[in-house]
Amino acid sequence: MGELERLLNERTDLPLNIAIISPYLWTRDRGGVNRHIETLYKELIRRGHTVKIFGRFPRNFSSAVLDLEDMVDTGGWSIPMRNGGSVTKVVLYSRRWGGIIKYLANNFDVVNAQAPEALGLPSRAIRELDRSKVAIITTVHASGKIGLKARGYSIYFDIKKYKGQIAGNVHQIIPVSRPAAELFERLLPVTGLTESIVPNPVDTELFSPEGKRLVFPNEKTTILFVGRHGKNEKRKGFRYLAHAFKQVVSDKSYLDTVHLLIGGVGRVDKKSLRGIPADCYTILGAIAPDELPQYYRSVSMVVAPSQSNESFGYVPAEAMSSGTPVIMSNIDGYVNVATGNASLTCQEANKNGYFTPFENTGLLQCNGAILFEARNAVQLATGIKWVADHPEFRHQLSATRRKTIVDNFSVNAVVDRLEKIYYNALMQLPDESNIGKRLLQD
Numbered sequence: 001m002g003e004l005e006r007l008l009n010e011r012t013d014l015p016l017n018i019a020i021i022s023p024y025l026w027t028r029d030r031g032g033v034n035r036h037i038e039t040l041y042k043e044l045i046r047r048g049h050t051v052k053i054f055g056r057f058p059r060n061f062s063s064a065v066l067d068l069e070d071m072v073d074t075g076g077w078s079i080p081m082r083n084g085g086s087v088t089k090v091v092l093y094s095r096r097w098g099g100i101i102k103y104l105a106n107n108f109d110v111v112n113a114q115a116p117e118a119l120g121l122p123s124r125a126i127r128e129l130d131r132s133k134v135a136i137i138t139t140v141h142a143s144g145k146i147g148l149k150a151r152g153y154s155i156y157f158d159i160k161k162y163k164g165q166i167a168g169n170v171h172q173i174i175p176v177s178r179p180a181a182e183l184f185e186r187l188l189p190v191t192g193l194t195e196s197i198v199p200n201p202v203d204t205e206l207f208s209p210e211g212k213r214l215v216f217p218n219e220k221t222t223i224l225f226v227g228r229h230g231k232n233e234k235r236k237g238f239r240y241l242a243h244a245f246k247q248v249v250s251d252k253s254y255l256d257t258v259h260l261l262i263g264g265v266g267r268v269d270k271k272s273l274r275g276i277p278a279d280c281y282t283i284l285g286a287i288a289p290d291e292l293p294q295y296y297r298s299v300s301m302v303v304a305p306s307q308s309n310e311s312f313g314y315v316p317a318e319a320m321s322s323g324t325p326v327i328m329s330n331i332d333g334y335v336n337v338a339t340g341n342a343s344l345t346c347q348e349a350n351k352n353g354y355f356t357p358f359e360n361t362g363l364l365q366c367n368g369a370i371l372f373e374a375r376n377a378v379q380l381a382t383g384i385k386w387v388a389d390h391p392e393f394r395h396q397l398s399a400t401r402r403k404t405i406v407d408n409f410s411v412n413a414v415v416d417r418l419e420k421i422y423y424n425a426l427m428q429l430p431d432e433s434n435i436g437k438r439l440l441q442d
Contacts, residue, residue, distance in 0.1 A: 004436040005427045015048045016422060016435075019108045022055035023120035025078040025089040026063075029228075029265040029286040032200065032314050033115050033141050036176070038065050038289075039201045043415045045070075052108075054100065054121065056091040064290050074100055074121055087233060090118050097121055101128050109435040110422050112137045116166060117187070127165045133433050135425035136170045139198075143179030143311035143333060163188050171425035174198045174418075177342045179332040180311040198421070199342035200312045201414035202321050204406045207293050209323035209398060214298040220259040221388040222299040226287065226315050227306075230266035237305035237329060238262075242272040243377035244305075248384050249280050258388055261299065263287040296322035300394060301387045304328040307374050313337040320369060321405040323398035327383040329374040330364065338369040340408035361386055367404040368397030 076094030113122035175181035227236035302319035310333030
């Protein structure tokens with residue numbers, strides 16, 4: 001055992017200097033990767049670590065979580081890129097990046113590069129950093145069919161071209177779920193990623209049944225959708241929700257009793273709302289992060305109708321943590337949330353009896369969540385009607401929903417596992433590494 005390894009074994013609560021890198025533009029409406037980073041940051045800071053977030057922060061960006069001094073703007077310009085029915089803004093090349101990588105190499109113990117599958121600084125940092133100086137960790141998020149494109153250029157060209165360098169230079173690859181692990185075992189020359197899954201963290205104290213609630217007019221049954229929507233945003237499945245809601249309000253017994261709240265970034269495709277009376281829905285736009293918990297705990301139900309390509313379901317997880325009924329599509333990524341097991345596939349969950357038939361509706365139930373067949377608007381409409389007809393269901397399994405998330409995805413449990421990975425990676429470094437010099441000098 002080397003001197004550094006001995007010291008790290010003795011000081012398992014040692015405060016670390018941690019850099020976390022995002023490839024995506026930071027906006028008011030956080031995507032899954034940036035939401036993951038923000039939640040990690042909050043907990044790592046609480047535990048006494050020094051954490052800097054490297055990403056593209058627009059001038060008007062603000063955060064109730066990130067400290068301004070800990071946000072390092074990497075520069076660069078972003079471009080919308082399409083993948084699996086969704087559009088994401090990836091930050092491309094900046095002349096600052098060479099200097100930033102030198103800064104990372106000399107000032108941090110751990111560099112956690114998020115989403116290296118995207119073009120940008122995370123994959124470049126992995127390739128160029130000296131693994132004898134810093135612990136290089138990468139968290140992989142993408143799942144499903146690959147092929148992000150913009151102007152004919154594939155976003156996965158980067159990781160395919162450099163897959164040997166990426167796989168050979170990192171100390172640990174962390175998939176957030178089974179779908180992400182399976183994708184990266186195909187993309188990179190690695191195996192066994194399923195054993196190293198660490199799921200996305202959920203701030204279960206923030207997303208809680210307790211706290212301020214919103215009051216909606218007319219005491220209607222409120223259905224909340226949160227996610228990207230619009231003509232180019234097919235992945236989140238809003239059009240199937242619109243079709244389902246149209247079926248619900250076409251029944252006169254529901255016309256005056258239900259109301260759809262549409263939250264998230266994007267211009268709603270008005271064609272999808274044709275046939276729905278204007279007083280039956282409200283377009284909220286992007287919901288501020290500090291307002292989102294109030295919506296979750298106040299509405300009658302949350303609907304998550306994504307059709308595919310979800311590595312983890314933040315919206316259903318946050319809603320379940322709030323104790324609110326969730327109707328979600330039965331897809332990989334969402335099944336991980338409903339079962340509380342990030343290592344499962346849909347097929348395995350079905351085979352091993354995780355689901356039970358739900359009230360003779362043709363739907364499935366797991367830990368208080370309702371699951372319907374993806375892209376099946378008829379099943380989704382059935383679920384919405386059932387929850388609307390049974391308001392007591394909101395409270396009956398509230399504790400079960402919350403317990404599923406708290407026990408398996410709470411930020412405290414996730415960061416416990418992440419810290420162990422950080423310390424284990426640091427033990428692989430030589431005494432001449434950044435942390436070795438710091439500890440041995442002390």
